[in-house]
Amino acid sequence: MMRTRPLKVALLGCGVVGxxxxxxxTTHADDLxxxxxxxxELAGVAVRRPSKVREGIDPALITTxxxxxxxxxDIDVVVEVIGGIEPARTLITTAFENGASVVSANKALLAQDGAALHAAAERHGLDLYYEAAVAGAIPLVRPMRESLAGDKINRVMGIVNGTTNFILDKMDSTGAGYQEALDEATALGYAEADPTADVEGYDAAAKAAILAGIAFHTRVRLDDVYREGMTEVSASDFASAKRMGCTIKLLAILERAAxxxxxxxxxHPAMIPLTHPLASVREAxxxxxxxxxxxxRLMFYGPGAGGSPTASAVLGDLVAVCRNKLAEATGPGESAYTQLPVSPxxxxxxxxxxxxxxxxKPGVLAQVATTFAEHGVSIDTVRQQGRPDGAGSEASLVVVTHRAxxxxxxxxxxxxxxxxxxRGVASIMRVEGE
Incomplete structure (x- = not known):
């Protein structure tokens, strides 16, 4: 039977996603x-700037x-789309203390304090859902937490940041340099005015920590994730990748040891073969x-950011949490029973x-090869190309190794x-997905 008393939702943040x-x-109220x-029922909207005009939202619902x-x-569910660590952490804790389940899109907070937030939700018998925190509209968190709960995940590899994928795709398809591709991404709204979180891999690392915890049933914090940005990727790297039948992507890679x-x-950035499904993921x-x-092997694909895609993921969680409220039950919480260490x-x-x-000059190749051998790294292929440098001569030496x-x-x-x-080490890049 249909319950007539509405479930009341508090919305924290009313930017692009909120x-x-x-x-x-509002527009899908009957379907929901x-x-x-x-x-x-949307019972209140907390914002920082109350004077801003928010079309379609009753001004009486706005509060600071x-x-x-x-x-x-009387709040049943809190939707947190503020982002950042504070005040989001305190507000989510307050929501639990006052009997409200939480839907969050806050990857940074979940990567840093997910264990504590899960513990607070469990202590109060409430839900913490966060599908929108990773890969936007792509259903990923819930399939990994629920659909694959009876399976053993050994590896997760993915493109989880749309800004960096757009930049690298433009560099690959047009031959543009990094700065030129970044400028285009900024002009189109794919990159923030300060793109550091994206291009230096912080955003992807937070998502990697969340996915690793779910995949391996262990606690993985942001500090556990090795991170390397893609600002040093050059046109010459793409040229080398093409000669190998590869392209370059910024990848999040999570693995269980053998x-x-x-x-x-x-x-980190990596070369992957053009035959790999991830190689064909274009733009953002x-x-x-x-x-x-x-x-x-399963692949999840779709738009990873933006107001509408992220809101779709939030609403999916909202429906699930509201159903749990009606059933007086909760969905899956944190699963960290394996307590596996994170290797360096x-x-x-x-x-x-x-x-x-x-x-x-003669003998250089032999000297380089000996250095690799002395450190236990086996060489697969070597390519040498000479070029004049004015005062003398230099060569470009490209070495591809076996696994090490x-x-x-x-x-x-x-x-x-x-x-x-x-004379210099021009580029080092890992080769993945083979």
């Missing part, structure tokens, strides 16, 4: 009522006192490749593409930099 959530709640089994809104005593006793989590789209023991980056094993500027530990490669590069014949 305003879209409010719009959908039918899907949930009760009406859903988020704490008072949460403490009213012995099952540890996990790794990392974010996201895609995540999940490898599970029983299900095999030095233990990660993969292939590498190294570009060196060397003296163009990251620590061994780091030691190799440090030794190469000390060789008199090596």
């Amino acid at each position: 305003s879209e959530v409010a719009r959908i709640m 009522t039918a899907r949930i089994g009760a009406p859903v 006192d988020a704490t008072a809104l949460l403490k009213r005593g 012995d099952g006793e540890s996990v790794t989590a990392r974010v 789209y996201n895609a995540v490749f999940v490898e599970a023991e029983a299900a095999g 980056m030095g233990e990660v094993v993969t292939r590498y593409h190294i570009s060196l500027d060397v003296a163009d 530990p990251d620590a061994a490669l780091t030691g190799t590069v440090e030794a190469l930099r000390k060789l008199d014949t090596v």
Whole structure:
């Protein structure tokens, strides 16, 4: 039977995502009522700038006192789209203390304090849902938490930041340099005025921490994720990638060790073969490749950011949480029973593409090859190309290795930099997805 008393929702934040959530709640009210089994009412909207005109939202719902809104005593669900650590953390905790379940899109907070927030939700018998925190509209968190709950996930590899994928795609398809591609992304609204969080990998690392925790049933914090940005990726890197039949993507890679006793989590640019499904992900789209023991390989693809896609994920969580409220139940909480340690980056094993500027004279190749061998890194292919440098001559030496530990490669590069014949290490890039 349909319940007549509405479920009351407090919205924290009314920017691009929040305003879209409010719009959908209003325009799709009848559908939401039918899907949930009760009406859903927007009971209040907490903002920082109350004077701003917010089309379609009753001005009487606007407040700057988020704490008072949460403490009213009649709020059933809180939707948090403020972002950042504070005041979001305190407000979410206040919501739980006052009997409200929470839907959040806050990847930074969940990556840093997800365990504490899950514990607070469980202590009060409430829900914490956050589909919108990772990969926008793409259904990913709930399939991993629920649909694959009976399976064993061994690896997750994906493009989880639309801004960086747009930039790298433009560099690949048009030959543009990094700054030119970034300027285009900014002009089109894909990049913020300060793109640091995106291009230096902080955004992707927060999402990687959340996904690793879900995939491996262990706690992975933001500090556990190795992070490397993509600002140093150059047109020459793309040219080398094309010669190898590859392209370059900023990837989040989460892996369970072969012995099952540890996990790794990392974010960095990497070359991937054009035959890999992730290689065809264009512009600002996201895609995540999940490898599970029983299900095999699964790929989730779609728009990873923007007001409407993110609001879609928020509304999906809202429907689920409201249904749980009516059933007087809760959905899945944190699953961290494995307590697996997160191994350092030095233990990660993969292939590498190294570009060196060397003296163009006999014996250099042998000297470089010996350095790799001394550090236990096996060479797969070498390509050398001479070029005049005015006063003398230089050569570009490109080495692609077999699989080796990251620590061994780091030691190799440090030794190469000390060789008199090596003028510089122009580029180091991992090769993934083979």
